[in-house]
């Protein structure tokens with residue numbers, strides 16, 4: 001189990017800086033805040049810890065550059081603002097890191113980049129190479145091309161998936177509060193900071209509220225969800241106050257800063273993490289109770305005989321969600337048959353596939369190696 005005293009030994013961090021923190025009430029980047037964070041990340045780097053930065057702020061900086069006082073309503077205007085603002089964002093980081101002797105690299109990702117296995121593997125190799133070269137990757141969502149179906153939507157999720165991608169030792173979510181409280185501290189003076197918690201504690205779903213500033217997206221809800229995603233690679237998360245004095249340095253020395261969310265499970269193999277973090281399943285399979293039990297209790301492959309319903313359009317090799325009859329997702333995995341073929345073989349034993357389809361590709365609908373329980 002990770003505890004604060006193990007943090008000084010961590011060697012790979014993902015640091016996420018949120019919009020609520022980085023932008024002065026929506027007035028563009030707070031460049032004065034940037035320098036101390038960069039300073040501290042450079043300190044970490046010099047102490048032998050690799051750092052990947054996930055930074056929001058493109059939309060807010062774009063709005064400031066265009067002289068827009070209100071956040072635009074249409075997706076295209078938001079995308080335009082992000083494209084303008086991203087220039088300012090990377091320039092600010094590049095200037096700040098370069099004068100301290102470090103190069104930065106801009107990496108813009110969409111959900112599809114991480115959902116597609118070859119692109120996921122490419123992103124992983126590029127990030128690893130950049131880290132080996134001593135460069136600081138600065139990641140944001142590729143807002144220009146990300147439509148609603150393609151969006152991570154909030155950078156907490158993006159940061160967690162990046163932590164999975166590079167198997168980070170720590171995910172730091174810097175925000176405008178001192179950490180996670182037992183209720184939203186805005187307007188609740190009695191709210192108490194939670195210094196440490198298991199990430200799977202169901203209570204967290206009650207305490208974490210949304211964002212109220214209109215600048216950030218997601219609030220604590222997406223941070224808790226991100227911490228749970230990060231836990232899949234065994235990565236602990238700290239939600240910490242970005243405006244706190246030398247916050248990254250203090251976290252690095254194991255001081256009690258913010259909220260530590262502790263992973264509850266052994267790290268999953270990278271392939272299973274990728275499957276679990278895959279945000280958009282192409283289709284759904286509804287399983288009968290026997291199949292759900294077999295997956296959960298015996299860790300078997302999924303056979304067509306236990307499948308009652310096929311929903312959505314998908315091809316062999318794509319990710320599908322496995323649901324129980326009450327509509328809860330129990331697993332997801334890479335399916336061995338297209339949707340049309342699955343429709344024809346559902347509820348049937350594999351001995352009949354050849355006569356139904358004219359061929360037998362695989363005996364299982366999803367092989368256990370390609371399946372992850374949720």
Ligand SMILES: Nc1ncnc2c1ncn2[C@@H]1O[C@H](COP(=O)(O)OP(=O)(O)O)[C@@H](O)[C@H]1O
Nearest residue numbers: 018019020175181183184209211216217219220
């Ligand atoms: N239990 C809670 N503890 C702390 N903050 C909370 C809680 N519930 C909701 N919040 C809200 O979450 C906000 C931070 O999230 P958000 O605005 O999305 O920022 P960021 O851009 O840093 O991701 C805080 O300003 C706070 O009002």
Ligand SMILES: N[C@@H](CCC(=O)OP(=O)(O)O)C(=O)O
Nearest residue numbers: 019056057058059155216217
């Ligand atoms: N990609 C967007 C950031 C999305 C966003 O606001 O995320 P968050 O900082 O998690 O609330 C931008 O750069 O403006």
